[in-house]
Amino acid sequence: MVRLIGFLVGIGFVVVLGYSLIVGAIAYVGNPPEETVEHEFHREAEAVSFASDGPLGRFDRQQLQRGFQVYKEVCAACHSLGYVAFRDLHDLGFTEPEVDAIAQQWQIEVPSVDPDTGEAATRPATAADSFPHVYPNEIAARAANNNALPPDLSLITKAREGGADYIHALLTGYRNPPAELPEANQPGTGLYYNPYFANLNLAMPPPLTADGQVTYADGTEATVDQMARDVSAFLIWTAEPKMEARKSTGWAVLIFLIFATSLAWLAYQNVWRDIKH
Amino acid sequence: MSFPWAEQYTPTNPFMKYMDERLPMPRLIYNSLGKGYPTPRNLNYFWNFGSLAGLALVIQIVTGIVLAMHYAASTDIAFASVEHIMRDVNSGWLLRYLHSNGASFFFIALYIHIFRGLYYGSYKPPREMVWLLGLVIFLLAMATAFMGYVLPWGQMSYWGAQVITGLFSAIPLVGEALHSWLLGGFAPDNATLNRFFSLHYLLPFVIAGVIILHIWALHLPGSSNPTGIDVKGPQDTVPFHPYYTAKDGFGVGIFLILLAILVFFAPNFLGHADNYIEANPLSTPAHIVPEWYFWPFYAILRAFTVDFILPAKLWGVIAMFGSIILLFFLPWLDKSPVRSGNYRPQFKLWFWVLVGDVVVLAYCGGRPAEEPYVMVSQIASIYYFAHFLIILPIVSRTERPKPLPNSITESVLAKRGEPASPGPGSATPPAQPAV
Numbered sequence: 142m143v144r145l146i147g148f149l150v151g152i153g154f155v156v157v158l159g160y161s162l163i164v165g166a167i168a169y170v171g172n173p174p175e176e177t178v179e180h181e182f183h184r185e186a187e188a189v190s191f192a193s194d195g196p197l198g199r200f201d202r203q204q205l206q207r208g209f210q211v212y213k214e215v216c217a218a219c220h221s222l223g224y225v226a227f228r229d230l231h232d233l234g235f236t237e238p239e240v241d242a243i244a245q246q247w248q249i250e251v252p253s254v255d256p257d258t259g260e261a262a263t264r265p266a267t268a269a270d271s272f273p274h275v276y277p278n279e280i281a282a283r284a285a286n287n288n289a290l291p292p293d294l295s296l297i298t299k300a301r302e303g304g305a306d307y308i309h310a311l312l313t314g315y316r317n318p319p320a321e322l323p324e325a326n327q328p329g330t331g332l333y334y335n336p337y338f339a340n341l342n343l344a345m346p347p348p349l350t351a352d353g354q355v356t357y358a359d360g361t362e363a364t365v366d367q368m369a370r371d372v373s374a375f376l377i378w379t380a381e382p383k384m385e386a387r388k389s390t391g392w393a394v395l396i397f398l399i400f401a402t403s404l405a406w407l408a409y410q411n412v413w414r415d416i417k418h
Numbered sequence: 419m420s421f422p423w424a425e426q427y428t429p430t431n432p433f434m435k436y437m438d439e440r441l442p443m444p445r446l447i448y449n450s451l452g453k454g455y456p457t458p459r460n461l462n463y464f465w466n467f468g469s470l471a472g473l474a475l476v477i478q479i480v481t482g483i484v485l486a487m488h489y490a491a492s493t494d495i496a497f498a499s500v501e502h503i504m505r506d507v508n509s510g511w512l513l514r515y516l517h518s519n520g521a522s523f524f525f526i527a528l529y530i531h532i533f534r535g536l537y538y539g540s541y542k543p544p545r546e547m548v549w550l551l552g553l554v555i556f557l558l559a560m561a562t563a564f565m566g567y568v569l570p571w572g573q574m575s576y577w578g579a580q581v582i583t584g585l586f587s588a589i590p591l592v593g594e595a596l597h598s599w600l601l602g603g604f605a606p607d608n609a610t611l612n613r614f615f616s617l618h619y620l621l622p623f624v625i626a627g628v629i630i631l632h633i634w635a636l637h638l639p640g641s642s643n644p645t646g647i648d649v650k651g652p653q654d655t656v657p658f659h660p661y662y663t664a665k666d667g668f669g670v671g672i673f674l675i676l677l678a679i680l681v682f683f684a685p686n687f688l689g690h691a692d693n694y695i696e697a698n699p700l701s702t703p704a705h706i707v708p709e710w711y712f713w714p715f716y717a718i719l720r721a722f723t724v725d726f727i728l729p730a731k732l733w734g735v736i737a738m739f740g741s742i743i744l745l746f747f748l749p750w751l752d753k754s755p756v757r758s759g760n761y762r763p764q765f766k767l768w769f770w771v772l773v774g775d776v777v778v779l780a781y782c783g784g785r786p787a788e789e790p791y792v793m794v795s796q797i798a799s800i801y802y803f804a805h806f807l808i809i810l811p812i813v814s815r816t817e818r819p820k821p822l823p824n825s826i827t828e829s830v831l832a833k834r835g836e837p838a839s840p841g842p843g844s845a846t847p848p849a850q851p852a853v
């Protein structure tokens with residue numbers, strides 16, 4: 142009885158699925174899906190090598206400091222870094238007074254309350270604060286940016302397919318739209334053509350426009366590509382600040398586990414030595 | 419319970435004697451995981467995955483309880499509290515990555531354990547209850563994992579919750595009411611997040627309870643084995659401890675090494691980038707995909723594209739749940755008296771087609787809902803249902819199984835190329851134990 146009912150149910154599913162398949166196949170043959178313009182012109186980010194790559198990779202602190210400088214002087218005008226605190230900058234090799242100074246002099250103050258009147262006020266940031274938001278809310282952000290919302294950058298290298306490679310490609314990928322790009326896909330007002338962006342046109346103006354846009358303290362030549370690499374490396378750190386601890390813990394755990402597993406193998410062989418199985 | 423030749427628990431220590439008369443917990447452990455549980459001597463490493471799934475559950479519960487001390491189930495701060503765990507809680511990154519990847523490893527162990535059962539006929543008499551309880555555990559694990567994925571309140575959390583709870587609205591008449599009752603609103607919101615957190619904390623303990631029943635039901639007939647034939651005498655078994663504790667110990671080591679590689683060197687490999695964007699009800703991600711362990715079922719759900727008497731969406735929902743429900747009837751669909759696929763040539767062939775089919779379904783479920791993936795998943799879904807409901811019942815009638823060995827010991831010795839004489843100490847094999 143179970144098998145009879147099961148058989149009928151099975152036939153039912155097979156018939157409905159087969160019907161869906163035939164309808165879908167006819168539509169597919171009669172009207173094959175066309176490649177979209179976005180798909181045709183879109184480019185995948187080229188791989189960039191970072192010091193933090195691979196199981197042994199560690200951050201290049203000099204590069205992180207340069208990347209922080211690019212963030213501070215270029216990106217921070219629009220993009221917040223809300224999950225990172227000034228105190229975290231110790232990890233980049235800044236000393237305590239340097240971190241205090243960076244927080245004190247940060248271009249945006251922290252929302253606060255006037256201790257006498259209770260009215261809304263602002264105060265300079267301290268090392269304990271996270272990076273203040275650039276705009277008080279989303280409406281203000283959109284109003285200032287031609288109705289586009291600059292995303293928070295704390296997690297950006299984990300929140301985009303391609304990670305830091307994608308950020309680097311996007312920053313260096315602005316170009317004039319190709320002549321064969323259809324009229325409908327030409328960048329409109331306030332949009333800029335960038336083949337690494339999913340729909341080809343994005344609202345962010347090219348942020349890194351000329352070599353030497355920032356002046357590196359360590360003497361590194363600030364080409365557009367170098368600045369893009371440095372800020373991408375910095376954003377790997379903001380997204381995964383515990384990466385070095387993770388990898389070194391990982392090696393210790395793996396060495397222990399391989400040793401323990403070897404002992405377990407020997408114990409297994411020893412226990413079973415007289416039993417055929 | 420157990421076989422007559424099982425070793426008896428005889429405490430010598432006065433305290434253990436005292437305890438044994440008042441709370442015989444050590445006796446219970448001895449009889450279920452110790453020397454008192456005779457286990458077939460020929461189990462291969464596929465028999466390790468039940469205890470590995472249990473280990474994964476323990477890892478999930480331990481890391482989860484600590485994570486819950488730092489997590490805040492409120493739509494305003496849930497996402498930020500996860501970042502707080504990642505950045506400010508001591509070793510919080512380790513707890514969270516162990517928990518998110520541990521879920522994947524729980525499902526890897528569960529899937530291998532289930533396919534082991536399918537191949538070796540572990541669902542057949544007298545172990546039907548073991549199979550049914552296992553399926554209950556599987557369903558509970560899926561519900562727990564789904565609700566857990568919503569908690570970080572990222573884009574995929576939110577939209578996954580939206581899509582999956584939206585399935586219930588396909589049910590005629592009561593669907594809409596049921597949908598808003600489950601969510602506590604018309605869309606996923608604070609009420610949804612809080613009930614999911616509550617249930618996500620509760621269900622693992624329910625799973626632990628059902629696991630106790632699962633093992634209880636298993637220990638009446640004892641473990642099956644790769645030959646699928648019954649244990650005939652003491653020479654066919656070894657005590658669980660130290661033989662299988664030692665063997666499983668090595669498997670546990672390999673399992674933990676693989677988990678460690680993922681957690682420490684590729685912690686986001688199985689995740690989705692969109693879940694590092696905070697949930698935004700106004701912005702739908704380009705492709706909404708669940709976690710990998712749901713992909714085969716997601717492919718079945720999306721394979722129904724045409725209304726046929728019922729709306730396509732309802733067909734998809736029925737088929738998705740049906741694809742698991744039908745497994746509950748497996749012991750009565752496959753009536754072949756031979757358990758192990760090793761002795762069933764036709765069944766073995768179809769079994770491997772099924773494995774490939776589920777892999778294809780999983781691949782399609784992870785891809786966007788566009789051609790040719792939809793057509794491929796339709797073909798694969800047809801096979802999935804046909805395999806269990808049509809092919810298996812027919813094969814179990816028509817197939818001529820290969821001759822079975824006379825005993826487990828004989829098959830072990832034959833594999834070793836030795837004469838099939840009974841082992842020492844088993845001149846007169848005892849009669850089949852009544853279980």
